Amino acid sequence: MNTVVATPANPPRAGKVNLLDFDRDGLREFFAQLGEKPYRADQVMKWIYHNLEDDFEAMTDLGKALRTKLAEVSCIERPNTLVEKAATDGTHKWLLGMNQGNAVETVYIPEPTRGTLCVSSQIGCALNCQFCSTGAQGFNRNLSTAEIIGQVWVAAKYLGNITHQTRRITNVVMMGMGEPLANFDHVVRAMKLMRDDLGFGLAAKRVTLSTAGMVPQIDKLSEEIDVSLAVSLHATNDELRTELMPINKRYPLAELMGACDRWLARKPRTTITFEYTLMKGVNDQPLHAKQLIRFMRRYPTCKVNLIPFNPFPGTQFKRSETSVIEAFQAQLMAAGVLTMLRRTRGEDIDAACGQLAGQVKDRTRRSAEIRKRQNAEVTHAL
Ligand code: SAH
Numbered sequence: 001m002n003t004v005v006a007t008p009a010n011p012p013r014a015g016k017v018n019l020l021d022f023d024r025d026g027l028r029e030f031f032a033q034l035g036e037k038p039y040r041a042d043q044v045m046k047w048i049y050h051n052l053e054d055d056f057e058a059m060t061d062l063g064k065a066l067r068t069k070l071a072e073v074s075c076i077e078r079p080n081t082l083v084e085k086a087a088t089d090g091t092h093k094w095l096l097g098m099n100q101g102n103a104v105e106t107v108y109i110p111e112p113t114r115g116t117l118c119v120s121s122q123i124g125c126a127l128n129c130q131f132c133s134t135g136a137q138g139f140n141r142n143l144s145t146a147e148i149i150g151q152v153w154v155a156a157k158y159l160g161n162i163t164h165q166t167r168r169i170t171n172v173v174m175m176g177m178g179e180p181l182a183n184f185d186h187v188v189r190a191m192k193l194m195r196d197d198l199g200f201g202l203a204a205k206r207v208t209l210s211t212a213g214m215v216p217q218i219d220k221l222s223e224e225i226d227v228s229l230a231v232s233l234h235a236t237n238d239e240l241r242t243e244l245m246p247i248n249k250r251y252p253l254a255e256l257m258g259a260c261d262r263w264l265a266r267k268p269r270t271t272i273t274f275e276y277t278l279m280k281g282v283n284d285q286p287l288h289a290k291q292l293i294r295f296m297r298r299y300p301t302c303k304v305n306l307i308p309f310n311p312f313p314g315t316q317f318k319r320s321e322t323s324v325i326e327a328f329q330a331q332l333m334a335a336g337v338l339t340m341l342r343r344t345r346g347e348d349i350d351a352a353c354g355q356l357a358g359q360v361k362d363r364t365r366r367s368a369e370i371r372k373r374q375n376a377e378v379t380h381a382l
Contacts, residue, residue: 020146023192045198078150091346103359106151114170122178124360133312138362142183148190181217215251218259230273236295280318289331303338
């Protein structure tokens with residue numbers, strides 16, 4: 001493991017418009033307000049996302065006057081890299097400073113045939129899923145479009161992701177800190193930039209949004225943008241799911257299934273990935289597998305992604321034994337359910353699913369309460 005404290009990127013430029021906040025339409029609109037033609041906006045987008053250029057002076061096909069004007073009124077400001085870590089398996093993690101002492105994490109996971117970037121959508125998370133370390137940190141605020149797409153920009157720049165031929169980020173998953181559908185507008189705009197040919201140019205199947213199950217927003221998402229959907233399931237009976245994920249009280253399984261049905265009906269050629277984190281003695285028994293098989297009968301074209309639970313300090317949950325995980329997977333596969341087992345990556349730098357914590361200036365009382373409970377438990381154990 002190696003830790004580098006990088007030098008901050010651009011200093012904050014108060015009063016200037018950050019061009020990373022615009023999707024293509026927004027940028028054209030901004031250029032129209034400056035009295036410029038739409039194709040000028042397209043040129044700038046290519047500089048920003050294809051050449052990863054953040055200095056207007058280097059944008060030589062724009063003309064001196066326009067470059068000067070842009071530098072006066074706007075900036076290309078990405079999050080500052082506070083810490084960057086490399087795991088022994090090649091996984092990379094960036095701690096990116098936002099403001100007021102907050103920071104989020106972004107993770108790059110290289111594999112032989114692809115490279116996946118795991119992007120955060122919020123500082124902390126308000127949903128309080130019991131098994132997630134981000135949840136235990138409480139919530140501060142939504143990230144802006146620039147702060148979301150800026151994570152891809154920073155990673156792409158670091159990785160030398162300059163041209164489509166040498167591209168190292170082939171997939172983006174909105175599976176970092178936060179619930180992406182709770183920050184709908186900014187996440188959609190950032191994903192438009194991931195998909196746009198003048199942006200990062202990723203195909204719909206290579207941009208995945210993972211949700212804990214915000215039903216109305218799943219419907220809205222299918223109307224606004226073409227991306228892939230992953231749904232965090234973790235239990236297929238309401239009692240257990242509500243215990244693990246409080247959002248299930250608001251949107252119980254029947255409603256979530258309705259949203260999944262509508263998603264698939266609107267996009268007949270797509271599938272949904274159902275994520276299922278295996279926790280020892282909680283949801284990993286043959287009975288749970290049987291319930292999951294029954295659930296999946298409704299979704300014969302979809303797949304299950306099993307995730308071994310990743311521990312974090314203070315959690316009451318444990319990872320299932322390897323033999324139990326294998327038996328669970330075998331039971332699903334024997335019933336014809338397409339099942340993948342997500343290999344745990346980046347564990348030595350706490351970069352695995354559910355381990356992203358960043359630095360959250362919690363504005364809820366949750367993190368304080370959890371700390372109090374943990375301290376009480378420790379005292380009790382002593
Ligand atoms: N808020 C989104 C993104 C969360 S992270 C969502 O709920 O889908 C991506 C996945 O990791 C989710 O399925 C999440 O439930 C799972 N996860 C959270 N904490 C975990 C942990 N400690 N171990 C393994 N998986 C975890």
